[in-house]
Amino acid sequence: MRVGLLTGGGDVPGLNAAIRAVVKRGEGRHGHSVIGFRNGWRGVVDGDVMPLGRPHIRNMLAVGGTLLGTARYHPHADDGGLDAVLATLEQERIDALICIGGDGTLHAASKVAEAGVRIVAIPKTIDNDVWGTDRSIGFDTAVTIATEAIDRVHTTAESHNRVMIVEVMGRHAGWIAVTAGIAGGAELTLVPEAPFDIDRVERYLKHRHRAHASFSIVVVAEGAVPAEGSSMSYETEVGRFGEIVAGAVGERLKTEIERRTGFDTRVTVLGHVQRGGIPTAADRILGSRFGVAAIDAVTEGRTGVMTALRGEAVELVPLEEVAGRVKHVPDELIRVADSLA
Ligand code: F6P
Helix, strand or coil, X not given: CEEEEEEXXXXXXXXXXXXXHHHHHHHHHCCCEEEEECCCHHHHHHCCEEEECHHHHCCCXXXXXXXXXXXXCCHHHCCCHHXXXXXXXXXXXXXXXXXXXXXXXXXXXXXXHHCCCCXXXXXXXXXXXXXXXXXXXXXXXXXXXXXXXXXXXXXHHHHHCCEEEEEECCCCCCHHHHHXXXXXXXXXXXXXXXXXXXXXXXXXXXXXXXXXXXXXXXXXXXXXXXXXCCCCCCCCCECXXXXXXXXXXXXXXXXXXXXXXXXXXXXXXCHHHHHCCCXXXXXXXXHHHHXXXXXXXXXXXXXXXXXXXXXXXXXXXXXXXXXXXXCCCXXXXXXXXXXXX
């Protein structure tokens, strides 16, 4: 078989582990040829291909980013985009396509699958908000980085008696904020799933600083918003490409906290640091497992599916169940973060 492979959307550590697994098992065990498309769906539309063999994946397991490159581009949203995808796949004689991506890439994958292409998807996003899987590639590394950052901010917060706001990624879901907040011992964790009450934030900080500490760590997901009708006005700031403006909610919170409490406050915006560098062992393992599951699924003719971690097992879930849905942080996790304030 000739199997196409692409990585789309924001990069994450662990993508190269998945690519490596697809190539090693695809070529070595199944005798397939793996053809890489550069820069996500853009490469399929443009016919930008590269052969993928053993030499390309050598020593890539521990390397962050994606050797295929990536882009935020969705062919179904572009005039003629889908037709161009079909034309390239025919020209390259691609029998099936493996797409590694987050919500946008998977949505595009479901549209291309509807057009008759055999697709197996692999979920990746540091946001961990892809529906249908317990974990997405990249999340573990991002939480590890964010936790280390919170640990580091802790000691300087304590030395200076400051409120430290740590803004982490998470547009629609606060997985990084809640898990790194728990692991790093944040006093307050604000996430998109639970719009925050700024009066409560003020009361809590004043009480804490009066009663037993003179510093606090507030972890905020970039997509967090104040509750409707609350006494703080804020609308999520979005950039030219629909991305949330990094630092916007963190800076706005700083102004509000300082005005209300008088406490010296600083903001650390972790930004793309969370997506860079060496993948953790967990992300290398997850990428490898998903890669093997995806190429096996292709080989067995089980397409229109996404690999998913469910408990201890890797399973296949129908793509149409996944596309367009967001996996939010469960109440229990939010409650744990809240209880440890
Ligand atoms: O989708 C993953 C993500 O890392 C989000 O958490 C973040 O909002 C966004 O990507 C940033 O995207 P970009 O790399 O395009 O700035």
